[in-house]
Amino acid sequence: MQTLFIKGTGIVFLNAIFATTATLVVKSHVKKISPELLNLNRSVWLFLFSTVVFFILDEKVVFSSIALKNTIIGAVLEFIAILTVYYSFSYIEASKSSIVQSMKGIFVLLGGYLFFGTFPLTHQLVGGILTVVGILVMAIAQAAFHKQQY
Numbered sequence: 193m194q195t196l197f198i199k200g201t202g203i204v205f206l207n208a209i210f211a212t213t214a215t216l217v218v219k220s221h222v223k224k225i226s227p228e229l230l231n232l233n234r235s236v237w238l239f240l241f242s243t244v245v246f247f248i249l250d251e252k253v254v255f256s257s258i259a260l261k262n263t264i265i266g267a268v269l270e271f272i273a274i275l276t277v278y279y280s281f282s283y284i285e286a287s288k289s290s291i292v293q294s295m296k297g298i299f300v301l302l303g304g305y306l307f308f309g310t311f312p313l314t315h316q317l318v319g320g321i322l323t324v325v326g327i328l329v330m331a332i333a334q335a336a337f338h339k340q341q342y
Contacts, residue, residue: 219281227278231271262308269303297324 218230297320304310312320 215281218278219285222278222281227275227282230278231275234274235267235271265303265307269300269307273299 214234222230301312301320311317
């Protein structure tokens with residue numbers, strides 16, 4: 193049981209809770225507020241939180257031009273990825289949009305390879321594939337269940 197709770201597990205757990213909360217909040221407001229505005233709001237809050245933590249930890253400000261370029265590329269790709277997820281909430285229910293969210297990793301993988309020339313390690317790639325397959329299995333099972341009801 194101790195090996196299950198390795199360093200960082202708590203952060204992953206908190207991330208899952210925050211992601212679920214964000215999904216519910218965005219899904220309930222996406223018809224009233226545009227996905228662009230919701231995504232911009234998310235980005236501003238993340239930036240403000242990161243800035244506050246940056247000063248609390250008293251980090252030194254040293255940026256290379258390459259790091260700044262890579263940060264901008266990553267931020268734009270993430271903004272587009274989250275925007276597609278938010279748009280999916282406009283058209284389909286939150287449980288089915290998990291398929292769209294699982295595809296985000298594939299686009300991040302492709303973008304990371306094209307822009308940065310990096311590829312995940314074997315165990316990371318296997319974990320990602322298992323995640324996508326698991327979500328697809330759940331979505332197909334749910335679709336079959338709803339089809340039987342009608």
